[in-house]
Amino acid sequence: MTDPITIQWTPKTGLPRRLTFEPLEKGYRRIEREWNGSEWRHCGSEHTTDLTLHPPEDPPTLEELISQIHGTWDHPNPAVLTFTNEDTVAEINGQLRYRSPTQDGWYAVTKTDLESHLRTAGYPTIHRLSETPYNRADFTADSIPRQ
Known part of the structure; x- marks a missing residue:
């Protein structure tokens, strides 16, 4: 130590x-x-974790992260954005869909919505859908209407 x-x-x-x-x-x-x-x-x-006195570079922008999951939904194991609290964002047909373990469905979000969410959920990272607690049906059925 x-x-x-x-x-x-x-x-x-x-x-x-x-x-x-x-x-x-x-x-x-x-x-x-x-x-x-x-x-x-x-x-x-x-x-x-990952403390360093000399950061190697700025983290990727939210726009860069979104572009890395863009168009992967049709792949066998699509890329998604995950937050530390298991909130997850998938991109399906150009629409960002947000899912949280505290909700019974998904809802559509924008980049601006995600920027606001960073303050409470931390910065997202890219994972494969199979590495999350969700499956494809969690992002395609039972959407929650935005109020």
């Missing part, structure tokens, strides 16, 4: 802040703290 990594800065109009990455067996725990004048107040933490 390695030592924790701490980054500290003072925003122009705020209190000093710290991000600490503590090594775990698999990944790191990211801990955010804020100086309150007498101690570091805990603001939040989460488990993270």
Whole structure:
């Protein structure tokens, strides 16, 4: 295991802040703290993976990810976008269809809808449909009307 990594800065109009990455067996725990004048107040933490001090490049844009799943629905095992909470997006005949484990059907979404969804579900990655909890019928039957 390695030592924790701490980054500290003072925003122009705020209190000093710290991000600490503590090594775990698999990944790191990211801990955010804020100086309150007498101690570091805990603001939040989460488990993270793939920590690097020198990012290799920007992640692919959402548009690039969508283009990589475009036209694959007719393949035996189509490419889909998956989020960490198992929300999944497939592209069928030019339409993006969103499916969540908390819903009984799918509904059509736009790139703008997905951009809003990133804040709560994280950044999607590309997987094969067989790597998700869904099958083709989950994206072709029982659509949910948008309200």
